[in-house]
Amino acid sequence: MDDQQLLRYSRHILLDDIDIHGQEKLLASHALIIGAGGLGSPAALYLASAGVGTITLVDDDTVDLTNLQRQILHTSDRVGQLKVQSGKTALTQINPGLNIICIAERADQTRLNALVANADVVLDCSDNFNTRHAVNLACVTHKVPLVSGAAIQFDGQISVFDPRSPTSPCYACLFPPDREFEEINCATMGVFAPLVGIIGSMQAAEALKLLIGIGTSLAGQLLMLDARTMEWMRISLPRDGNCQVCGEH
DSSP: OOHHHHHHTHHHHTSTTTHHHHHHHHHTOEEEEEOOSTTHHHHHHHHHHHTOSEEEEEOOOBOOGGGGGTOTTOOGGGTTSBHHHHHHHHHHHHOTTSEEEEEOSOOOHHHHHHHHHTOSEEEEOOSSHHHHHHHHHHHHHHTOOEEEEEEEBTEEEEEEEOTTSTTOOOHHHHSOTTSOOOOOOHHHHOBOHHHHHHHHHHHHHHHHHHHHTOSOOOBTEEEEEETTTTEEEEEEOOOOTTOTTTSOO
16 A cells, blocks of 8 residues: 555554455455445445445446435436446545446346456345345355345345355345245335435445454344334344255255
8 A cells, every 4th residue: 555545544544453454455355236326325435435446336227316315426417327427426536546347237147147256245235136136146156245235115124145154044045036025116115315324334334344354244144224213123044955046956
């Protein structure tokens, strides 16, 4: 690190768990973020400010006026722009020394396999089960840790699925792909603006811990938040030996 980087990241370097060695790990790391909306906004902003050297944003959508109530990566003057380009502008303004890669598409399984294979951690900030299952499959295939978040109305949840651990479940252990789950989205159900900030920021925190190799991740745990009361519930998630994705089959 040069003198400017030492100054920029000095508050991290002061932490014994991070220090210069941990910060250098972040600078050499690659985070893949699927979705540049409500969850992806705070997640990307904190990963960029923390100094994750390469960040890939994947999203095929454009910035809409209705997004600005909660998607803090974007601004009024960028309505109509691709979200990944708007996101790159915001991240570069915060930390111009990073490599921000924009993928303006709804990535299919083949594309996700290629993207995940080159990442050190994946943050699923998408809003539909098909994408979540596709991301999970790619992460299990390439043994890349996955930080998964979701938020709707006043309810949020976050977990880590780490295929590097033989005891960690995957997303499909929790939501089997052959079962029907109701798709709900904020366009019809609404979402409390700070809720995505809370969950997305926690996704960034879990990703940073994984990249540096500190603390205990949420692998095997599901945290659920009721933002009406600010009460958290923690549930243990066992690995499903019969899981179609990560089980023995």
